Amino acid sequence: MSRILARSFALAAKSTGRNAGADPVAAVQAHWFPASGSRRTDRLPSSARHLSSSSRLASQPLDQIAKPVPPSIPPPLKGIKVVDLTRVLAGPYCTMLLADLGADVIKVEHPKGGDDTRAWAPPSAPSKPIDQQRVPNSKRDAWSKLPEESAYFLAVNRNKRSITVDLKSQEGREILHNLVRQADVVVENYLPGKLSSMQLGYEDLKNIKPDIIYASITGYGQTGPFGPSAGYDVIIAADAGLFHITGEPDRPPVKVGVAVTDLTTGLYVHGAIMAALLGRATTGQGVHIDASLFEAQIATLANVASSYLISGKEATRWGTAHPSIVPYQVMPTSDGYIMVGAGNDGQFKTLTGVLGKPALAADERFASNAGRVANRDVLIPLLEELLKTQTAQHWIDKLGGRVPAAPIRNIKQTFEHPQAVARGVTTEVDHPRAGRIKISAPAVRYGEGKMPVSLCAKRASAPSIN
Structure with missing residues (x-):
C-alpha cells in the first residue's frame, strides 16, 4: 500500500x-x-x-x-x-x-x-x-x-x-x-x-x-x-x-x-x-x-397513500390487479401470461370483441368500470378462460395496440426487445481487467442522443492512504 x-x-x-x-x-x-x-x-x-x-x-x-x-x-x-x-x-x-x-x-x-x-x-x-x-x-x-x-x-x-x-x-x-x-x-x-x-x-x-x-x-x-x-x-x-x-x-x-x-x-x-x-x-x-x-x-406510495389519507380506508395487496380498474392485471394464456390493461369502457368493449364475446360489454354487470370493479370475481375467470384458448402472441397481435397489453418477458427477452435494441438501452465499454463488457445505458435522450458512457467502474487502486 x-x-x-x-x-x-x-x-x-x-x-x-x-x-x-x-x-x-x-x-x-x-x-x-x-x-x-x-x-x-x-x-x-x-x-x-x-x-x-x-x-x-x-x-x-x-x-x-x-x-x-x-x-x-x-x-x-x-x-x-x-x-x-x-x-x-x-x-x-x-x-x-x-x-x-x-x-x-x-x-x-x-x-x-x-x-x-x-x-x-x-x-x-x-x-x-x-x-x-x-x-x-x-x-x-x-x-x-x-x-x-x-x-x-x-x-x-x-x-x-x-x-x-x-x-x-x-x-x-x-x-x-x-x-x-x-x-x-x-x-x-x-x-x-x-x-x-x-x-x-x-x-x-x-x-x-x-x-x-x-x-x-x-x-x-x-x-x-x-x-x-x-x-x-x-x-x-x-x-x-x-x-x-x-x-x-x-x-x-x-x-x-x-x-x-x-x-x-x-x-x-x-x-x-x-x-x-x-x-x-x-x-x-x-x-x-x-x-x-x-x-x-412513503412519498412513492403515491395514490395508495392519498387513498388512505382521504378515505381512511386501509390498503391491501392486489397482486398484479388494480383496486380501481378492471380488467387491469396479468392473466394466463395457452403458453404463458399476458398483462391486459383495459382502462376505460371503450377498451373493454374492444377486448370483448377480440375475445369473441362482445355480449360481455353489454352485460349490465360489466358495462361500466364501477360495475366491473364490483363484479371482478365473476368477470376475471370468464376472461381467463377465453385467453387460455390461444397464445400470448396471438392475443397481442389481435389486440393490435387498441387495448394496452404485453407479454410477460424475462430479462433476456427484455434486452432483445426490438424497442430496446432500437433505443440503445445498453452500451459496451472497455474494462481494464475484464475487457469489453456490456452495461446499461442512461435512460434519457437529449434531443437525438444520450449522454455518453465513456467508462465503466474499475478497481480502486490509487492514490491510496494507509
Missing part, C-alpha cells in the same frame, strides 16, 4: 511540475483538481490516467457503437465536481446519474475492499489473463490477486473515478478536506453523526467550502426517534408500507424484484442536488440536503 501511495504522489508531482518529495496532500490536490478557484473541466494528465480507478478517458466503446448519435446539448453538469462518500445502492445510483450528466464524480472508498458491492458476486465480469489486462507493469502482481468485478458494482458506478482513503486517519481527512475545497457537492450515506465525529460533517466542510452542497442519505433521516437506526432497502420497504401492498391478497407480503426503495431515494436526491445547484447559482448559498429511504418510500 505504501508503495502505491508513493508512486501516486510521484506521478502527481511529475504531472504538476512538483518535486516528488513535496507535501503529499498538496500533491493529491494537484493530482485530482486544477488550481484553486478554477471551474474548468481539465481531466487527469496522461501520466495519471491509468491510476484512477474510473478515469473518464480510460474506456473505449466497441466498434459497433463507436459513433453513437450525440446528445443535442453538452453535458449540463460539466465542470461540477462531486465527492462521493456513498456505498451500496441509493447513494451510488444518485451519483451515477450526476456523472451521466457530466459531473466529475470522485468515489472515495475504504482501503480494505472498497464499496461493499465489489464483493457481491457472483455474477461478476470475468478477468482476462493478466498479460491481456490494461494494467501498469508495476501493479500486475497485485492486480492479478484481485477478485473479479461484481456485476452489482458495475451497475451503479459508471462514469466515475475512484480513490481509496482511510477517513479515520488525520492524513486521510486532510486529503478529503482538500478534495472538498475544489468540490461543489458531497454525497454521503453514513449513520447520522458518524462523519461529524471525524470532522467531516456538514458544518465541518461548510467551514472549508461555504457554498458546498452536502447531501446525506440515511435510513430514517437526521432527526426523530428512529434517526440513529441503520437503513436497508428491504427493512424500510417493510417499515414504510411497501411490503404491505406487494403480493397476492391471500399470500404473505413479498419484496419487489429490485431494491426500488434505494433506487427511488437515489432519484429523489439526484433531483434535490440539481435543484440545490440551481439555487446556489442564484443565491451563492450551499445547503445540507437531509434525505431518507423512509420518507422517499
Whole structure:
C-alpha cells in the first residue's frame, strides 16, 4: 500500500511540475483538481490516467457503437465536481446519474475492499489473463490477486473515478478536506453523526467550502426517534408500507424484484442536488440536503397513500390487479401470461370483441368500470378462460395496440426487445481487467442522443492512504 501511495504522489508531482518529495496532500490536490478557484473541466494528465480507478478517458466503446448519435446539448453538469462518500445502492445510483450528466464524480472508498458491492458476486465480469489486462507493469502482481468485478458494482458506478482513503486517519481527512475545497457537492450515506465525529460533517466542510452542497442519505433521516437506526432497502420497504401492498391478497407480503426503495431515494436526491445547484447559482448559498429511504418510500406510495389519507380506508395487496380498474392485471394464456390493461369502457368493449364475446360489454354487470370493479370475481375467470384458448402472441397481435397489453418477458427477452435494441438501452465499454463488457445505458435522450458512457467502474487502486 505504501508503495502505491508513493508512486501516486510521484506521478502527481511529475504531472504538476512538483518535486516528488513535496507535501503529499498538496500533491493529491494537484493530482485530482486544477488550481484553486478554477471551474474548468481539465481531466487527469496522461501520466495519471491509468491510476484512477474510473478515469473518464480510460474506456473505449466497441466498434459497433463507436459513433453513437450525440446528445443535442453538452453535458449540463460539466465542470461540477462531486465527492462521493456513498456505498451500496441509493447513494451510488444518485451519483451515477450526476456523472451521466457530466459531473466529475470522485468515489472515495475504504482501503480494505472498497464499496461493499465489489464483493457481491457472483455474477461478476470475468478477468482476462493478466498479460491481456490494461494494467501498469508495476501493479500486475497485485492486480492479478484481485477478485473479479461484481456485476452489482458495475451497475451503479459508471462514469466515475475512484480513490481509496482511510477517513479515520488525520492524513486521510486532510486529503478529503482538500478534495472538498475544489468540490461543489458531497454525497454521503453514513449513520447520522458518524462523519461529524471525524470532522467531516456538514458544518465541518461548510467551514472549508461555504457554498458546498452536502447531501446525506440515511435510513430514517437526521432527526426523530428512529434517526440513529441503520437503513436497508428491504427493512424500510417493510417499515414504510411497501411490503404491505406487494403480493397476492391471500399470500404473505413479498419484496419487489429490485431494491426500488434505494433506487427511488437515489432519484429523489439526484433531483434535490440539481435543484440545490440551481439555487446556489442564484443565491451563492450551499445547503445540507437531509434525505431518507423512509420518507422517499412513503412519498412513492403515491395514490395508495392519498387513498388512505382521504378515505381512511386501509390498503391491501392486489397482486398484479388494480383496486380501481378492471380488467387491469396479468392473466394466463395457452403458453404463458399476458398483462391486459383495459382502462376505460371503450377498451373493454374492444377486448370483448377480440375475445369473441362482445355480449360481455353489454352485460349490465360489466358495462361500466364501477360495475366491473364490483363484479371482478365473476368477470376475471370468464376472461381467463377465453385467453387460455390461444397464445400470448396471438392475443397481442389481435389486440393490435387498441387495448394496452404485453407479454410477460424475462430479462433476456427484455434486452432483445426490438424497442430496446432500437433505443440503445445498453452500451459496451472497455474494462481494464475484464475487457469489453456490456452495461446499461442512461435512460434519457437529449434531443437525438444520450449522454455518453465513456467508462465503466474499475478497481480502486490509487492514490491510496494507509
